[in-house]
Every structure is written in C-alpha cells, then in structure tokens.
Amino acid sequence: MVPLSYYLILSGILFSCGVVGFLIKRNLITIFMCIELMLNGVNLSFVAFAAHWHALSGQVFVFFVMVVAAAETAVGLAIIIAVFRTRETLNVDQVNLLKL
Amino acid sequence: MDVTTFVIVSVIKSVIAIIVLLTAVAYSVWLERKVVGHMQNRWGPTRVGPFGLLQPLADGIKFLLKEDLTPPYVYKPLYIAAPMIAVIFALTSISVIPIGNWIYIGDLHIPLQITDVNIGLLIILGITSMGVYGVALAGWSSNSKYSLLGGLRASAQMVSYEISLGLSLIGVLIMSGSFSLRTIVESQQGHFWGFIPKWNIFHGQEIAFFVYLMSAYAETNRVPFDLPEAETELVAGYHTEYSAMKFAMFFMAEYANMITVACLATLLFLGGWNGPLFGPYWLQAVLPVLWFVAKVFCFIFLYIWVRGTLPRFRYDQLMNFAWKFLFPLAIANLIITGLIVALRS
Amino acid sequence: MTPNLHLWLIPVLPLIGAAINGFWGRRFSLKTVTIVAWAFCGAAFAWALYVAARFPSLSTPHVEYLARWIHAGSFQVDYSFYLDQLSLVMLLVVTGVGFLIHIYSAGYMSEDPGYSRFFCYLNLFMFFMLTLVLASNYLIMFIGWEGVGLASYLLIGFWFTKDSAASAGKKAFIVNRIGDFGFLIALFLLIKHFGTLNFDGVFQAISGMGVEKSGAGLLTAVGILLMVGACGKSAQIPLYVWLPDAMEGPTPVSALIHAATMVTAGVYMVSRSHMIFERAPIALMVVAIIGTLTALFAATIGVAQTDIKKVLAYSTVSQLGYMFMACGVAAFSAAIFHLMTHAFFKGLLFLAAGSVIHGLGGEQDMRRMGGLRQKLPWTFWTMTAATFAIAGFPPFAGFFSKDEILWRASRVSLAYWGIGVFTAFLTSFYMFRLWFLTFFGDYRGERAMTVETVQTSPVAHSTNPHRLDAHVPAEHGGHGAIHESPPVMLIPLIILAVLSVIGGWVGVPGSLGGRDRLDQFLAPVFHSTIPAGESQGMPPEQRTEGAEPGAGHSQELIYTGISVGAASLGLFLAWLLYVRRPKLPQEIAQGLGRFYEAVLNKYYVDELYAVVFVKPLIDGSTRILWQGFDQGVIDAAVNDSADGARHISDTVRHMQSGNIRSYAAWVALGAGAVIVYMIWMGVR
C-alpha cells in the first residue's frame, strides 16, 4: 500500500522539474520537452486521484490531456521548425525580437 | 499454481521462446536467400551443409568473429545503444503472443504463451512503436549523411504507417471486442457453411487485412518500402556505419519484427491456431501449434515473394500512399465495420 | 360603435412633411419644399375639416386608441386621441391659422437661405401642437407640450448666427422648463393619487370629489402646479419674460407660435382640466389674479414700446392675461372664445406687421415708419380690421370675446372687471398708437430716399438684424423701395381679416340678441360637474350662459357700453397724442420721468431676474460645478489615472524583455505566490 501523497509528491517533483527546466534550458526543443514533462506529472496525479476516489473520469481526463499534448506538440514543433528556418538558431535567448 | 512454479514455468517458456525465435530468425534469413535465389535463377546458399542449411550458423559465427570497429566522430553512447534498443524491442514483443491452446502437464495447465495479458495487442503496438528509436538513433548517432537520411526516412515512415496499422487492427477489435489476443483467436473459431473457416479475413476484414499487410511491410522496412536502407541511394541506410555484431543485431531485429508481424497477422486475421483437429491426444495437443506455425510460414513466404517481385517506391510515393490511400481506406473500413456490428447487435 | 376617424393622421401628416423637408429639403428646389410643406399642412387642415363635418354624428368625448405605450402594472398610458368640442375648436384654429401662416411664410421667407429648414421646423411644430391638442391623457399632452417648446426654441433661434436670437431661444426654452417642472409635479401628483393620467380616468375620479372649501387640498396643489406650467407656456407673470425676446424669430413664427397657437396651450390645458379648478377655489383665484395682473402689467409695458413686434408681443401677453382671467372666473368657454378670436386678429396683426417689416426691408422701429397708408394699402386695411378687433369695437371679433370675459369677470368681482376695462383702454390706446405711428403722418424713416442707402445705412443694419439674415441675399431692387407684399402674403392677411371681422359672431351673447352658439357648443365640455349645493363661490349663472335669466341683460349691456367707451377713449387719446400733437408724448414722458423710464425698460424685470436668479445660478455652476467638481474632481480623476497608468507602464514595460524564460520566470513567481497563499489559507 502506498499513500496517495507519495504519488502526488512524485508528480509534484516531476512538475517542478519541468518548470525549472523551462527556466534554465536554452534550447527550444528541450524547453518544449519540459512542458511535456509537466503534463506527465499532472497526468500522474490525475491517475492517482482516480484510483483514490475510485472515479474513472480521472483516467479519461488523462486521455484528453494526452490528445491536447499531441496537438500542441505537432503545432509547437512546426513552429520551432519555422523559427529555425528564419532565425537559424534554437537558442531562446536569441529569439527575443518581440519586445519594445 | 504457486509463485515458484510460476516463475520456473515462465523462465522455461521464455528460454524456449527466445531460442525458437532466434532460430526462426536465422532460418527465415536462409529461407529468404534460398527463395529469392530461386526466383532469380540462382541457387542461393548451397555450400554449408545440405542445401546450405548450416548457413545461418556460419553467418552467426562470422558476425561474432569479425572486428567490431566504431568509426570516429560517432556519438558513441547512442551508437552503441541503438542496435540494442532495436533488438530488445524486437524480441520483447514475442512475449505476449500466444502460439497455441492450453497444454496440460500433470495437474498444472499452461498457456502456450509467455504471459497472457488482457491488453496484449496494445502492448505489442507499444513495443513496436518503441522499435523506431533503434533505427532513428542509429541513423543519427553514426554521424553520416547516409545514415541520417536513412534514420529520418525510417522514423517518418514508421510513424506514418503506424497510424494506418493501428486503424486496420481496430476493425478486428470491434469484431472480437477484446484486446486479449487469446480472446481474439477464440472469437474466430467455427466455419461458415461448414467449410469456410470463420477467420477475420473471411469475415469482412479483407480491406483491413490489405491495409495491415501494406503497413506491416512499411513498419518492418521491407521491400517495397525499404527506403531507409535503399542500397542504390543510401549505401545501407541507417546501418551503413555498423559492422559485425551490431549490424547483426539490426539484422535480427528486422527479421524478428517480420516474425512478430507475421504472428500478429496470423492471430488477427488468419484465425490463429484454429484448424482441423484429429488424431490422438498428443497430436491434438500439437496440431494447433503446427497450424499456427504453418500460417506464419505462409505469411513470411509472402514477404519474401513480394521482396523478390516488386520494385521500390519513391519516397514521395511512399508518403502519398500512406496518407492519401491507406489512411482513408482504413478509416472507411473502420466505419463500415462499426456500422455493420452496430446494426447486427 | 363610434366610427374610426383616424385622428392620428392629423398630427402625423405634418410630421411626414417635416421629415421629408428635414431630410431632403436641402436638395429640393424652393418650389418643391413649399409644395411639400403646404400639402401636408393643408392635408391636416382638410382632415380636421372632415372630422368637424363628421363631428355631430359622434358621441363625445370620442377617444381613439392607436397603440399601447406604457403598461406598468395598473398604470397604463396609450397612444390614443381625445376628441370633443374643445379639442375640435382648437384643432380647427391650429390647423387653419397654421395653414394660412404656412402660405404666408412662403412669401415672407422666400429669400432666406434656411428655407427648407424653416418649413421643416414649422411642420414639426404643427405636429407637436396637434399632438398636444388631441392628446387623450396628460402624458401625451406633455409630449406635445415639450415638443412645441422644442419647436419654438428652434424657430426663435432660427437665425442662430445672430447672438441675440440664439440667447433668446435659450431663454425661452429655460423659462419654459421652469413651468414644465410645475406641470410634471402636477402629473406626478395625479399619478400618485389617481393612478392614471387619462382624462377620462382622472375626471371620473375627480367628479366624485367635492369642492375644497377649506382652503388648500390635493386639487388645489395640482391646480396651482398646472397653472405654473401654464404660466411658463403662456407667458404669464412671473414667467412671461421669454415672449418679448421670442420676437427675435421670424415674424410668421411670432404669428403662429407666439400669438395664435402655442402660447394658448396653457389656456387650453387649464380649461381642459377645468374640473380640477372648479373644485379648487384658491387655484381659481390664483389663476384669475395672475391673469388680471399680467393683462394690466403687459399692457402698460406695451404702451411705451417702440418696436412694432415688441408692442404686439406685450399685447399678446396681456390678451393671454385676459384668457386666464376668464379661466380664473370659471368662464372657460369665454376663454376659449377669446382664444379663438385672438388667434385670428393677433395672427393677423403679426402677419400684417411682418408685411410692413417686409415692405420696409426689415425695419421694425415704429419711429422710422409712418404714412404707409398709401404705400401698403392691403396691409393697411387688414391691419385696421385687426386693430379694431383687438381694441374691442363692435362688431369685430375681439369685442364679443373680450366683452364676454369682462362680463363674466364682473360677476365674480368688480376688481377684475375694473382692471379688465382699464386694460382694454390701454390695449386700444397702444394698438391705435401703433396704427397711427405706422400708417399715418408722414414717413420718418431715413431710408425713404433712394435704393443706395438701403443696404448702406449702418443704423438700419445695427438695429434690425432681421434684414441682415433674411434679406441680405436679396439684392434685387424689389427691396430697395418700400413695396407692398406679394399676393402669397396678402391672401392670408385678407382671409384672417375677414375672420377677425366676423369671427366673433359665433358667440354673440344673449344680451345682444345672439344665442352665444360657441358657448352652447362647448357646454357639454364645460358644464359644471359639481354636485348641487356645493357650488358656492361662483354665481349659478356662471356654469353656462344658456340658463341665464334675462334680468341680467340690461346690466350686461351697461358693462358692455362701458368697455366700448374705454376702447374709444383709447382711440381718441392715441389720435390726440400721435396725430394731433406729435410733440406731446415726449413731454408726457418727461413729466412721468422715472416711471416712464421704468415702463420703457419693462420695469427692469429682466434685470431683476438676471440679478436674482440667473447670475447666482451661472456663478454657482461656474465656480462649484464646473471649476470645482467637473474640473477638480472628474477631470482630475481621469487625467491623474491616465498619467498614473502611463508612469506605471513606463516602469513595468521593462519586464517585456522578449525573453521567453523571463516571462516564464514571472509566471512561476506568480504561481509560487498563489501556492504559498493557498497553503497558508488552507493550513490556517
């Protein structure tokens, strides 16, 4: 038997890792991966809660999260490709034209 | 049964399965060379043993003994990891494939299957989808343009065809209503009008079978979809830079995948181990396995036959075929099947 | 089932004309504009005649429901029209005189750049006036009430490029607002106590109530408030000040709005709600006193005026005073009678005066006129008829109406009668003064000689802005020399002249062997509804003159003789002073000294108001509302918030570094803050 909180803490750790990665990584693709990492952390908490409350809808939500993640990945990677074509770089610190 | 026997039986089953699979791989290579040779008015391997039957053994020894050189400027960890990944996933997928009915040894009766999970089909799909990484990483890590192109092609092609593959399977799933391969096979027992077996391929899944066939060829990078290793354009595609045992691993992975796909086709469309049963008890215990093996053999022979016959697609043709022909076809099949089942119930 | 007369057509037709001229008039030719205006106004007149023809067969009051407007719980107001004898008379007067004045204006305004605008406003006024007349409840009436106010504002300020005209329009509007305020409160009181504004409902509710003998009550309050409204609209003391200034408008406007129709709206309203007044003696008394005082007051002012239109304006005020005096003595039919005749001869006077002004190319000062008898014969003769009518010589129209008012007033109190007679004397005096000054003697205008001096005389330019606006575009010789007006202007004059001669014959009193048909006709409306025995405070024969004992006839004849004598005395005095001895007036003026000054300056009423009301108001709103509140609080708040926003964003915008990771960092910071807060809340 594993306390629910352990699952939640695990998902929290994953999520925080994702955020920190978003903050410290410079590579667009890696940052994007960090987003996926956050999503996975959230999914874990979903499933854990579903098991805890005996409500399958939690697992259904995970599906929706996955679908959204897939769509987001497709568009995001396409954007990354477009950015790379124009700016010839993947470093976010050099993709900072959008400012006053 | 208690845990110890369970473990023991599982270990035994796994060992048997691995050995059988590896030999099957080796001899399917031999078979291919033979058949293609005959198709091209050659003899194929003849020297080693009668009809070159020992040829696979010789090849294996050769691979083991050859110098294993890693070219400079490769990204080493992945360069080494890639073939392992490929072969591991190729071999793992056999673990959920049932090759026959239950057999009874004394009081414990054992499924002819390493493990029987109720989402076996999903597991197989997952594992095969992981198999892409081997090819892709190999192509990328070996830091050569041919490999890179091969890897790119492989990954794109596999991802594309995986969709129509999965869609073609869904029709069968609707028919049987379960992910468990054993259930699927059992749902195909019986005959129409006494003589036509009630296999899915005769049961309204012809289109699905066709789609599955095409997608399976593409998934396993076989002719006519062997763009990733097109000798004429990219020397040997993603495993250009590999030699010796690493190359052998890719080779094994490819053929293991072939066999997995063949088994899957047999289970899903060709009625698995269903077939006429007769004779004494021991024969009745063995016959299903024989039927199963025979069907798999036929499927692999089809593979080789196609390889000997068809030319290679162009890459854009490949993609168009996947997205503009197979994909809609699979969806149409899915809709029709769903409608039929819904109306029948 | 009473037939449906489509009364709504009568107001709506002029509205359509106004819309057409308002929207497309600018592109039309003058002829088209004229035709449109005439057509729709004339159509309204024709329909009114048709209604009149059908009237005898109607059961009065005849109410026509058009559409629902306000249905709030039990309180309901509908677009519906109310036709009875009273509104029929008003209807005919308004449409008829209005139509004549439309015709006249076509000639008078012919050179005005704002021709189409003028007719648009005129039609609009007709619409609102007819709405007012035909309203079947106080709210619709109030719409018309406000609407005519708006129209009069627009028309007074018609030459808005001229400062005096614009301010005069504003003055009229504001003063009217004061009156409307009283009217509104009266309406609220009615809603509060009777829960309805329909005439039927209100009167039915009232008819049960008795006379408020013991001083003030609800009806008294309502009556006085209504009277306040009437004061505003009908230019009674203390709210009459706007009317003389309203003469800034074109003369046809003065004729139509400020003599014939709009200013009589108050009288109409008071007599429409006569049941309220009948039950409120105090309110009645207030009305009577106000009317009497106004009559006298305005007449005295009129004596000293030199501007021909101003004279007429003050005479209008004083005539209105007569009407209210009649209302005050509960002689509503007499009031309406005088209203009608007054509409004829006063409209005629204004039109004739306008014709004079037109002929003189914009001259309005009587001191520069004289001897126009030969030059403007038609104008002269029509004017003569009107003058005799207003002065009250038999058998002209004014005689009968005024005489009836005086007679009825005398029944209540001789004070009213005395003042009324004196006022009649003054009236005839200043009217004949005007008459003599304008048409007799020899011409005193410095611009008698030649055409050249016409447009170049600075005095004329400065003194009569009318010509500046209306006639400057007219450089053709026609306006150089003094000239008679075109027939399009003369025909209405003639018609009105005839009317003001014979118009009074509908109301020949019994004493003169007539049967006072108008009174008979209006009787159903004004028959007293007071339960018998409660009608103290007014002699019995006051209800209707139908049941008057013949004994009163001789007495009435005496009174009549006295008033006629007063009128002729005024005529003689005027002849003496302005024809026989033209020097005498100055000497008298010297003799009177300060009093004459005061009269000449209208008793300084305007200045008084300016000091007492206007200046404090303007200063207060300038200091407190404008500089204090508006600039100090609202503007300051707006500006300061805007500046603050700009400063803050100046500092904050450096956050927008374009670096995704920085943005993410801010987001993370916020998220961390939220987490801390939530956990703190949750743990606590």
Added chain:
Amino acid sequence: MLHFLLFSIFGAIAVAGAINLLMQRHPINSALSLIAVMASLAVEYLLLGAEFVAAVQVIVYAGAIMVLFVFVIMLLNAGEEERTDGSRVAALFGIPAMLVGAVLVAWTLLKHSGTGEVALGALPGAPTTIGWLLFHDYLLPFEVTSILVLIAIMGAVVLAARPEATAQRPRKEGA
C-alpha cells in the same frame, strides 16, 4: 510491500530521468531521458490499475510524440546548447519561487493528506469501461478534442511547409 517497492523503483527512475533531462546539454539525451520518464510513469499507471492508460501512454507519448521530437532534433540537427545568459530574472526569481512552491506543496501533502492509501491495481481501468465513459459521458469533449486535433494537423502542415518563394533557395536547414 511489493507495491511500494515497484513504486519507489520506478518513481526513482522517473525522478532520475527528469533530473537528467535538466542536466543533459544535448537535446537528444534529454529526449531519451524523457522517454525513460514516460516509460516509468507507464509502469506507475499499471501499478495504479490504469492498464489502458499505461498502454496509451507508451503508444502515444513514447511512441509518437517523442518520436516526433527525435525526428525534429535530427531534422534541425540540433547541437549542444550554449549556456547563454539571456534572462537573469529566470535564475533570480523563477527557480527559487518554484522550489519554494514545490517544497511547500510536498510539506503540506505529507502533513495533511497522508492518510489516503492506494492499493495495487486499486481501480481497474479496463478499456471497455474507459471507452464507455469516453463515448457516453464525455462524448462532447471527445468530439471537441478531435476537432482540436484536426485544426492542429492543419496548422502544423501550414507552419512547417516551406514557403514556395524560398523553396528553390539553397537549403540551409539541417535536413
């Protein structure tokens, strides 16, 4: 016991993979560690009884999405990331705030909600029941997401398609 053992093993793998994802400087390594995280998460799902979710996790995430990542990495030939310092804010505020939040969350979870226990395979998320939920209770969201995916596909095609004008220019991209 076994449950806890498996949980801690794969949880450790997941955390290690996540941290490795941050440590690694080459995107492909990050991608592989992310795959490891996802695989171990799939196992965690299995432990929680969500077998179908686990399978889909492997197929969709590990098998499709991450392949897409790897594909793009190869296509753009992304190299080691250079540690430019474009945003001091991130280091100054973001990370501390994040860590504080995480620590607080963990602390509260341990302190206040530690009672609920989850048994091995507590809630069997059988495909049939999930499908039932998905196609009956959550039909509308399902359809909406399908539309979302369709739009995403079109957007991706439009974005990634090389503009006609630049189609002929010498290819500077990695692929």
